[in-house]
Amino acid sequence: MTLLAAGVTKRSKRSYMNSDTTIAILGGTGPQGQGLALRFAIAGVSVALGSRDGDRAAAIAEELNKKLNGRSEAHIHGCDNLGAVDAAEQFVLVAVPYAGHDATLAAIKSRLSGKVLVDLVVPLAAANPRAVAMPKEGSATEAAQALLGSEMKVVGALHNVSAHTLNALDEKINCDILACGDDLEATDAAVDLIKRLGVEAYNCGPAVNARCIEAITPILIRLNMSKKVPFSHAGIRIWRPGHSGV
């Protein structure tokens, strides 16, 4: 136990020495959460990987740290969702399946004060990932804001980048990230965090725009599944006139 405690302390010190912040990724044991944790760790951001099952999160975090294999001194630490929220300095990313969205938020609500909730959840239709079934609030981002209350800072982002892309560590993520939220500063801060992944990210305005941004994902899934297009794992890019590119 002493050795283990010493190990943890040493690791924590190391991650604080080489990373300037720690973020939480809830639902972090899924493919999207794992890929994001790896990408953020490589970018020098320490990650508290949260799950309902803290032991599972800890085991997966250790696997991810092995995968990093010296690419990063920032550390991925696995724990339960509440522990991850408490470990987050500012940003709490939620990457749970839509079915667990509201329950996850309700469980952490009391611990979110002063933090920024970044909602990655897409309300895919239960039986059809090529369609959305938006909640009555209009989008998952707006539902999160309603559930957590207007004083809470909620940002929607990272909906349109596939788990495959996130986990393909040898490739640059060169699709774009569209973010939105009613708190301008919090949305800008989330955009800056996301840009650390080496990706272009844009503040796309208020939370109502999540009705569009979240709904891009099932369109991408539809194209990925289509036999008419020669690709899968598609993303979205903002195109600028005068630039070429695929």
Next chain:
Amino acid sequence: MTLLAAGVTKRSKRSYMNSDTTIAILGGTGPQGQGLALRFAIAGVSVALGSRDGDRAAAIAEELNKKLNGRSEAHIHGCDNLGAVDAAEQFVLVAVPYAGHDATLAAIKSRLSGKVLVDLVVPLAAANPRAVAMPKEGSATEAAQALLGSEMKVVGALHNVSAHTLNALDEKINCDILACGDDLEATDAAVDLIKRLGVEAYNCGPAVNARCIEAITPILIRLNMSKKVPFSHAGIRIWRPGHSGV
């Protein structure tokens, strides 16, 4: 009158010799309609440019034909909206401002039988082009389908390409076009028509997806207006992993 009639006949013959089809563009005297007419003519598609004011459409069509300046043997012909619908072999594109959307469709409804209506209209909020004000049906495309009846073939497309880009004839349009509609064949046919512009176009599924696709435009307008991004006239692209590009 005899000379004029002879001129019209000669022109019509010429366009039919070198173009395999004629499409209508209603609201064609606006910047978007004009740019599209030029692009389609260059692609060998003859255009009946429709407007409520047929004389104005005829005058603008002549200007556009001069602009083409030998780039195309396909002809742009200006007339009133009903005349344009009648001239269209299959496709009737509607590029009117949102305020004129329903009235334009109601006025041509009886003449649309057997044709495909391609709706380009984005329901921008009256006082804020950075926001949508969707009709109760959910999108302009769905409103058009409801107004015209379920037997009519309605496709939503070409919402996210700027008039500036369309009119910059020396530059390739290399943003992508997202199309949707409840009639699979009609949507595929519209995609094929649009691909003649040398642009990538995708069938993105049923008309309900227009709620997303139409709403991309005000997000692009927001970015274009933002001082934080170094571009304007942005479009959207589907990004494929393994490809780079801006």
